[in-house]
Amino acid sequence: MPTTAEPVAVKAASLELAGIELAFGNNKVLRGVDLAVPAGQTACVIGPSGSGKSTLLRATNRLLEPDAGDIVLGGASVLKSNPDELRRRIGMVFQHFNLFPHKTVLDNITLPLRKIKKLGTEEAAVAARRQLDLVGLREKASARPGNLSGGQQQRVAIARALAMEPEVMLFDEATSALDPELVKGVLALMADLASAGMTMIVVTHEMGFARQVADQVAFMDRGVVVESGPPEKLFTAAESPRLQQFLSQVL
Amino acid sequence: MDIWSTLNDTFLDWESMKAVLPEMLKVGLVNTLVLAAASVVLGTVLGMIVAVMGLSRRRWLRWPAKVYTDIFRGMPAILTILLIGQGLSPITRHWWGPNPYPLGILALSLIAAAYIGEIFRSGIQSVEKGQLEAARALGFTYPAGMSLVVIPQGVRRVLPALVNQFIALVKESSLVYFLGLLASQRELFRIGQDAAATNGNLSPLLLAGLFYLVITVPLTHLVNYFDRRLREGRPAEPEVEELVHADHR
Numbered sequence: 333m334p335t336t337a338e339p340v341a342v343k344a345a346s347l348e349l350a351g352i353e354l355a356f357g358n359n360k361v362l363r364g365v366d367l368a369v370p371a372g373q374t375a376c377v378i379g380p381s382g383s384g385k386s387t388l389l390r391a392t393n394r395l396l397e398p399d400a401g402d403i404v405l406g407g408a409s410v411l412k413s414n415p416d417e418l419r420r421r422i423g424m425v426f427q428h429f430n431l432f433p434h435k436t437v438l439d440n441i442t443l444p445l446r447k448i449k450k451l452g453t454e455e456a457a458v459a460a461r462r463q464l465d466l467v468g469l470r471e472k473a474s475a476r477p478g479n480l481s482g483g484q485q486q487r488v489a490i491a492r493a494l495a496m497e498p499e500v501m502l503f504d505e506a507t508s509a510l511d512p513e514l515v516k517g518v519l520a521l522m523a524d525l526a527s528a529g530m531t532m533i534v535v536t537h538e539m540g541f542a543r544q545v546a547d548q549v550a551f552m553d554r555g556v557v558v559e560s561g562p563p564e565k566l567f568t569a570a571e572s573p574r575l576q577q578f579l580s581q582v583l
Numbered sequence: 584m585d586i587w588s589t590l591n592d593t594f595l596d597w598e599s600m601k602a603v604l605p606e607m608l609k610v611g612l613v614n615t616l617v618l619a620a621a622s623v624v625l626g627t628v629l630g631m632i633v634a635v636m637g638l639s640r641r642r643w644l645r646w647p648a649k650v651y652t653d654i655f656r657g658m659p660a661i662l663t664i665l666l667i668g669q670g671l672s673p674i675t676r677h678w679w680g681p682n683p684y685p686l687g688i689l690a691l692s693l694i695a696a697a698y699i700g701e702i703f704r705s706g707i708q709s710v711e712k713g714q715l716e717a718a719r720a721l722g723f724t725y726p727a728g729m730s731l732v733v734i735p736q737g738v739r740r741v742l743p744a745l746v747n748q749f750i751a752l753v754k755e756s757s758l759v760y761f762l763g764l765l766a767s768q769r770e771l772f773r774i775g776q777d778a779a780a781t782n783g784n785l786s787p788l789l790l791a792g793l794f795y796l797v798i799t800v801p802l803t804h805l806v807n808y809f810d811r812r813l814r815e816g817r818p819a820e821p822e823v824e825e826l827v828h829a830d831h832r
Contacts, residue, residue: 395719420722430717434736444721447731489717496721 344531345406345421345499346371347392352401354384354391361387363555364401369500369548371406372529376542376563379552380578385535388552389502392533393422406499420448423493427505429485431477431492437464438473441492449496463491467521483514487521494525501525503534539582543567551575592784599782600790603774607787611771612794618688618756618770619798623749625692630699635729637704648700655697661758664690668762684768687759691752698748706741707734742809750799750806771795 347369354362361384369375377385390396392403394415403410403418410418431440441460445451451459464470467487477485486506493501503522507515519538523545526532536542542549543563550560551572559572567583570576636648655663667690668683679685710733718728738745757772764773775791 393720395716416719416722416724419720422720424717424720426713426717426720428711428713430711430713432714432717432732432736434739443731444723447727448722492721 342372342525342528342530343497343499344372344529346404347500347531347533348402348404349388349392350402350404352388352391352403353399354387354396355399361555362391362398365391365552365555365557367533367550367557367560369531369533371531373547374526374530374532374534374545375548375550376546377533377535377550377552378537378539378542378578378582379558383552384555385552386504389424389504389533389535392500392502393419393424395419395424420496421498422500422502423496423498424502425486425489425493425504425506427508429477429482429489429509431485431489433477436474436476437469437480437488440477440488441495444492445495459495460491463495464488466494467491481514482510483517486510486518490518490521490525500531500533503532503536505535505537507536507538537582539567539579551578553578594784594786594789596782596784596786599778599784599786602782603778603787603790606778607771607774607790607794610767610769611774611791614768614770615753615756615772615794615798618684618691618759619749619753621688622691622695622752622756625688626695626699626748626752627745629692629696631703633696633700634703634707635734637700638707652697652700655694656701660691660694660755661761663694664758665761666690667693668759672762682768683759683762683764687756687762691755691759694755695748695752698751699745702741702744702748703738706739706744707737709740710736740813743806743813746802746806746809750802753798753802754795 349365349367352362352365353360365384365388367375367377367388377388379385387396391398394403394411397415398411401411405418405421431437432443435443438457438460441463442451442453442456445456445459446453449456461470461473464473467490469484469487469491472480472484472488477488480488490506506522507518510518515538519541522532522534523541526545534541534546546563548560549563549566550557551566551570551574552558553574559566559570559575566575567579570579633648633651636644637652639645639648664687668686671686672681672683675686707729714736715725715728715733718732719725723731757770759770760773760776764770769777771791771794772788775788778787779785
């Protein structure tokens with residue numbers, strides 16, 4: 333379980349999405365999404381399947397290129413700059429972990445450090461071990477991802493993203509693929525990260541996590557943010573009928 | 584006529600086998616291994632290029648790879664070897680004389696590259712999309728993500744098929760005989776055939792066959808080894824829980 337070590341200092345930046353639109357062919361998945369996350373805050377994005385939550389995360393780090401709108405990171409638009417540079421500033425954690433199965437746990441973390449940050453082998457290993465300490469998995473450094481539990485794999489994936497020292501972290505249903513008993517450990521790690529002052533956008537079905545950890549909750553449906561605000565307001569005094577209906581189904 | 588003694592005279596003439604054995608070892612085996620090894624290396628490199636081109640998002644790269652594969656996979660090997668080996672030799676003889684090996688190796692490699700390209704392509708395509716996505720999310724460029732993350736996994740998955748292709752190359756290397764070989768250039772098949780003609784029986788060819796088996800049978804065991812390792816090393820199947828949640832999205 334995470335983590336007795338103190339989280340490292342994070343250098344978080346604010347992130348603002350303005351009028352993001354994105355279509356797959358004729359299918360408009362995002363129809364003008366606005367979401368502003370001040371530095372060090374956590375926004376949880378909730379909503380039904382197919383509402384565009386995961387697509388929004390991929391538009392944020394330009395894995396999918398938005399058709400319209402703007403992405404402002406740390407006060408500057410990043411839509412025109414090199415997307416590879418942008419992604420080095422934004423960490424992302426996936427539903428299915430996506431660790432590299434042909435590499436050991438340690439090499440999963442050192443590979444981007446060596447090849448992208450150009451750290452030396454030894455330096456990268458030291459940084460990677462420190463991240464593994466933070467997620468409580470130092471003893472798994474030489475294991476293969478396939479030999480870890482889902483929860484352990486996801487914590488390694490978080491460590492891999494954090495090792496790049498991102499200014500923002502994106503979580504795409506990070507616990508949806510986990511056995512129920514493993515969910516807690518990953519959520520606790522995410523909560524630690526939030527309280528350490530990371531800027532985070534968390535797409536989740538875990539309403540308890542959203543309620544406790546989020547500074548802001550955004551409810552998405554059919555490609556737009558229908559309603560957003562502090563969790564206590566959203567969960568107890570939802571205004572829009574669609575959110576009321578959604579909450580009645582999931583809570 | 585006694586069937587057994589006829590077969591015996593044809594295939595098991597120990598004297599003619601013994602006579603040709605030294606030449607088989609020193610000339611034939613060496614030449615076959617040189618032909619096969621050179622074609623394996625060149626064919627694998629070319630095959631990887633064809634595969635990466637075939638997977639490109641750019642049509643002007645994909646299209647030539649497809650045409651190339653169709654042509655070299657679709658024609659009989661012997662025809663390609665003659666077209667290239669004889670057809671180009673008036674040009675290349677200025678560089679390395681009438682030696683048929685360079686063009687023979689080129690032809691074998693071009694044929695192999697068409698098959699190996701398809702093998703690599705299917706392997707690379709079988710790697711989950713999330714792998715490239717994760718690499719790109721970390722900040723890897725497309726070429727870096729492919730070469731560091733996707734291609735190594737894809738190649739691992741097709742090692743058995745790749746070794747099968749190498750076995751085929753060892754056998755196909757005998758076809759360079761159609762290009763005309765000097766005594767010192769003869770490979771296993773040609774030496775066996777020549778000796779069979781002089782002795783009036785097929786025993787030297789049977790010996791050549793045994794030599795091919797000495798090369799290819801260990802390779803088939805290598806295939807099995809890779810196959811076993813792949814199966815054992817594969818991560819566990821997703822649990823039911825995971826599938827339920829995935830549906831839930």
